[in-house]
Amino acid sequence: MNLSPRDEPLSVGFVLLHRFTLLPFAAFVDCLRLAADEGDRSRQLRCHWTFMTSTGEPALSSCGATVSPCVTFRDPTEFDYIVVIGGVQDEKARRDAMALAYLRRAAGAGVPLVGLCTGVFALIQAGLMTGRRCCVSWYHHRDMIQRFPAIEPVADRLFVDDGDQITCAGGAAAADLAAYLIERHLGKAWAMKSLHIMLLEEARDGTQPQPQPVVFGKIEDRLVRRSLAVLEQHLGEAMSMDVLAERVGTSRRNLERRFRETLGVGPQKFARDLRLRYGLWLLHYTGKSVTEIGERCGFADTAHFSRHFRSAFGVTPSEMRKRANETGRDQVDPFFLHVEGRPAL
Numbered sequence: 001m002n003l004s005p006r007d008e009p010l011s012v013g014f015v016l017l018h019r020f021t022l023l024p025f026a027a028f029v030d031c032l033r034l035a036a037d038e039g040d041r042s043r044q045l046r047c048h049w050t051f052m053t054s055t056g057e058p059a060l061s062s063c064g065a066t067v068s069p070c071v072t073f074r075d076p077t078e079f080d081y082i083v084v085i086g087g088v089q090d091e092k093a094r095r096d097a098m099a100l101a102y103l104r105r106a107a108g109a110g111v112p113l114v115g116l117c118t119g120v121f122a123l124i125q126a127g128l129m130t131g132r133r134c135c136v137s138w139y140h141h142r143d144m145i146q147r148f149p150a151i152e153p154v155a156d157r158l159f160v161d162d163g164d165q166i167t168c169a170g171g172a173a174a175a176d177l178a179a180y181l182i183e184r185h186l187g188k189a190w191a192m193k194s195l196h197i198m199l200l201e202e203a204r205d206g207t208q209p210q211p212q213p214v215v216f217g218k219i220e221d222r223l224v225r226r227s228l229a230v231l232e233q234h235l236g237e238a239m240s241m242d243v244l245a246e247r248v249g250t251s252r253r254n255l256e257r258r259f260r261e262t263l264g265v266g267p268q269k270f271a272r273d274l275r276l277r278y279g280l281w282l283l284h285y286t287g288k289s290v291t292e293i294g295e296r297c298g299f300a301d302t303a304h305f306s307r308h309f310r311s312a313f314g315v316t317p318s319e320m321r322k323r324a325n326e327t328g329r330d331q332v333d334p335f336f337l338h339v340e341g342r343p344a345l
Contacts, residue, residue, distance in 0.1 A: 009036070010185040011048040013079040015099055016059035016067060017122060019087030024117045024174035025061070027198075028083065031178035034194035035186060046186055050074060054098040062088050073098070076106035081166075081181065086118030089143055100126040110164070114177070117170025124148050128165065135160040135167040138210055138285040155285040159206040169210055179203035223248055224262045227255065231271050235278045238298040241268050276312045279305065283317055284324045290317045 012032060016025070029049055034040070036047035051070045053059050058068035076082055084103060103126040107113060115123040120136055121144070123129050134153050136144050141155040154160055159168035159177045168177045175195065180203060183191040195203060219225050226248045231239070244267060245252040259267040279297040282288055288296070294305030294317075309317050 009044070009046050009048050010182065011050075011079045011081075013050050013052055013074060013076070013082045015052055015073075015082060015084040015102065015119075015122075016070065017085065017087050017096055017099060017119070018094055019060055019062045020085040020119075021087065021117045021170060022061040022063050022065060023172070024168070024170040025067070025085050027172060027175040028116060028178040030198065031175050031182065031191075031194045034197050035182045035190040040197065046190065047182070050079075054096055054102075073102045076102070076109050076111045079111060080185065081112050081114050082106045083114040083116050084119035084122050085116045086121050089118055089121060089140060095125060096122075103128060107164070112164050112166065115165070115167040116174055116177075117168070120144075120167045121147075123165070123167070124151055132162060132165060133160045133167070135169055137169040137171065138281070141285045152287065156209050156282070156288075157207050158204055158210060161206060173204070173210075175200060176204045177206070180206065219262060221258055221262045223250060223255070223258050227259070227267060231267075231274055234298075235275055236296055236298050238275070238300075239271065244271070272308060273312060275299070276309055279309060279317065280313065280320065283321045290321070293317065 010032070014025070014029065032047040032049055033042050037043040037045050051059065051067055052073050053070045054072070056070055056072040058066040059070055060066050082103070084099070100122060103113060103122065107126075107128050113123060113128065115121075115134075117137065118140060120129070120134055124134070129151060134144070134151050135157060136153040136155055138155045141153055144151060144153045154167075155169070157169075158173040159166060159180075161180075166177065168174060175198060179191040179195055182194065183203070191203060195201070219228070227244060230244060230247050241252050241255065245255045248255070250258075256266050259265065259270060263270060265273075275297040279293050282293045282296065283290075286293075290306070291302045294302045297305065299305035299308070306316050306318075309315075309320075313320065315323070
């Protein structure tokens, strides 16, 4: 196939803050690298990228690895996008005044800004997120609410494109966002080239929900493992056990027996408890109403959702939402919640 790039390459400037998170940075820049050249030769032909820090010194990541060479901040108008990648968030997290000033300068020049992972915190600190939607990882949702109560975070999607500002939850979603921008500037073929070399089948849309923290211990039974994967992919619907059995290639009776032997409960109750955990997650990490959450979790009506939720967690969804919003109360971590009637995750 003869592919012709556009006349001007896609140019991206990276602002790497102290102890920046390495995975979203690597996923984003490698997607650019693979789209930039034929094969895997890494020449900056169709895409250009520049790593920048306030001092021009190598950037230290959160895992201790450093990235170099870095330069001091360049004229923001040299870039199509400026991507800021934040670091570990704690009470002693340093503010990079020079970096914040640079982001304000870039915004003033009309250069689109990308807040990647905790880079969105820097956009807030720079005063650039007022009245904006703000995509953040569910993992940092509570921290954002506590530190910036005037900001309304979005934690149920991968990234939000507001035109001149894009915010991304981080992690592997950085590759999806990079592919999205590559497709916009260079075409779909170049975006798919990058993703396929990275062993990713296709780019996820920004509106896709963030993967939920549903964790299981080691499960030896392959049939049960396959069933769990199907259930995780259909958290928003009450799948019948006949349909589930057909999807995994067995009978309903055998499916019931294998679930009880492996997990101590039948697949129908397990599936319902899984959807309730999803509802619990949505109560803590989104602003959706109880009615919306019940519908999204596949329950026929709010009363049905509330009744089963209270049976599982001892409180109603409204009471759980109130607890989650109480100042000073620790966030319930869905990783460690125990749903009655089956082993803790």
